[in-house]
Amino acid sequence: MDVENCRHMLGDLSDYLDGEASAEICAEIEQHMDGCEDCRIVVDTLRKTVLLYRDLPPPPMPQGARRRLFQALDLEEYLAHDA
């Protein structure tokens, strides 16, 4: 990777992936990727990284955590059914 030529593009990559970069910046990045295989790989794998995290299931609360929280706050009388 030619760090000097590619560094400028790297700074705009998140805006590009988020759809927040200007048309001019988008065109610049896409033109750069046409001639820079390393940067194309970085963009593709960065996009895939973001998508994998977007699809990551949220961790559930452990069994009994909700009940323990209500107990700690002295709110047990409002606890309907523990998950």
Place this chain on the structure above:
Amino acid sequence: MDSIYRNLRNRNASNHMSEPYDEAALIARIQAGDKAACAECIEIHSPAVYRLALRLMQNEAEAEDVMQETFLNAFKAIDSFEGRSGLGTWLYRIAHNAAMMRLRRPNPYTVSVEETLSPETQGIVPRQLFDWCCLPEEDFESDEVRTELEQAIGELPEALKAVFILRELEGLSTAETAEALGLSPGAVKVRLHRARLWLRERLTPYFAELAHEAQGI
């Protein structure tokens, strides 16, 4: 180019803090000492507070402690809540501070949310250049991959972690994330970008190995 985040808020809508309800009325009831309102607040916000706590602490028992501390502190301080941010954003802020106090023991008095970025988080230059996007989609959907993704979050440098969790995983806006963490919106954008680059670097060797295994190399 379409934003890849267009549906993130919708994805989290079922359990996210932005679910529509009369927040002002709920806050007023909590401020008046209504315990049923406190219970409602917990029902609405505890899953998100727990997720943030777990991903910061990387330990279920500690995450539970942080969650309990968050609501205890929030209800104690509810009279000082001025409504400049949403209740959920305020709770995220309390939870983040509680987690940081624990993570930074035994020097809790050095806590600063607006910490400077360490050298390891500055100017991340991609060095891992294996293209693992070629892996079949089902290879990304295993429990092992999900565990690896969660583990990588846990290894993120501290200055980047909370921004990544709130902005990317919880779907907060840049402004909400900035409010929750006491950062400027510009700092949130920079840290999110660095977190993504850091995670890409961290995950590439793992996915490269998966690809090599699939190819029998």
